Amino acid sequence: MNNNKKRPVILDGDPGHDDAIAWVLAAASDELDIKAMVSVAGNQTIEKTTYNGRRIAALLHLKDVPFAMGREKPLLGNLEVAANFHGVSGLDGPALPEPDHPLSELSSVELMAKVLRESEEKVTIISTGTQTNVAALLLAYPELKDKIELISIMGGGLRNGNWTCGAEFNILNDPEAAWIEFNSGVPLQMCGLDVTERALVYPSDWERIRELNNPVAKVVAEWFDFFFIHVSSLGWKGATLHDPCAVMSLIHPEIFTIKDAYVQIETQGQYCRGATVADFREISDAKPNCRVVLDLDREKFVDYLVEACAKYEGWVI
Numbered sequence: 001m002n003n004n005k006k007r008p009v010i011l012d013g014d015p016g017h018d019d020a021i022a023w024v025l026a027a028a029s030d031e032l033d034i035k036a037m038v039s040v041a042g043n044q045t046i047e048k049t050t051y052n053g054r055r056i057a058a059l060l061h062l063k064d065v066p067f068a069m070g071r072e073k074p075l076l077g078n079l080e081v082a083a084n085f086h087g088v089s090g091l092d093g094p095a096l097p098e099p100d101h102p103l104s105e106l107s108s109v110e111l112m113a114k115v116l117r118e119s120e121e122k123v124t125i126i127s128t129g130t131q132t133n134v135a136a137l138l139l140a141y142p143e144l145k146d147k148i149e150l151i152s153i154m155g156g157g158l159r160n161g162n163w164t165c166g167a168e169f170n171i172l173n174d175p176e177a178a179w180i181e182f183n184s185g186v187p188l189q190m191c192g193l194d195v196t197e198r199a200l201v202y203p204s205d206w207e208r209i210r211e212l213n214n215p216v217a218k219v220v221a222e223w224f225d226f227f228f229i230h231v232s233s234l235g236w237k238g239a240t241l242h243d244p245c246a247v248m249s250l251i252h253p254e255i256f257t258i259k260d261a262y263v264q265i266e267t268q269g270q271y272c273r274g275a276t277v278a279d280f281r282e283i284s285d286a287k288p289n290c291r292v293v294l295d296l297d298r299e300k301f302v303d304y305l306v307e308a309c310a311k312y313e314g315w316v317i
Contacts, residue, residue, distance in 0.1 A: 014042030014129030044090030156276030157193030167274030
């Protein structure tokens, strides 16, 4: 990309502590131009993720960015929330400002389509929740596929799952939506558990963020405080920053290991519904449909996270 030109992006997520930190990263970046924000049900119900997303937008001074409520349930099946990780509100922890501008009158799909249609450049969608909104967009407006530069998702895992032995939470919550996405022909970049479980941020790391002593950094540190309550009970020594990888791998790809692969979504298996299955074989007839992010430089990841939080110096909330 032209270093003097920002990449237009749509943020699609189900905040969620790690979604929230991903949006902090995106808003701080000099390389991204946030054109729209949309919520989706996932970590909590759509009412809660929408309210959380709008409060994050207020925290980050994104008053001019339209925000639309997204899909309330998967294309098929039932929604399962992650209150054990994110609390009753879906974003328990520090107090946040109340929403400072109204919801868009458009649905999430209509707003995303509007952004794509009106943009002179191709648009990147950063999707860090279930893939329901994106799948609905691809089904409703197939003529706009060519306006999408890339869909950067947090989802899946090639070695293992985290909600079942074979499936990661975001994909498991709507595997049919993910299947539509992975078979759409649109360029994809997948940050699954293979990389996100390596994106560990330790207590000493978020103390660096707290010491920045600006209002956003303080909130981020307190999000870590809450999120760590549950992950430490699972034996983790740090907090896994899943969703921020979908942002960081766009703005600092040099710190990640990324390989092309053919990836498919299991929608039928009794034991592996929602699994992401990859074929890296050079002799395979399957053409790669995805860039898979597999590893990262953890120390540089943390440094860039701290650097992003430092950009909110002088912020007023």
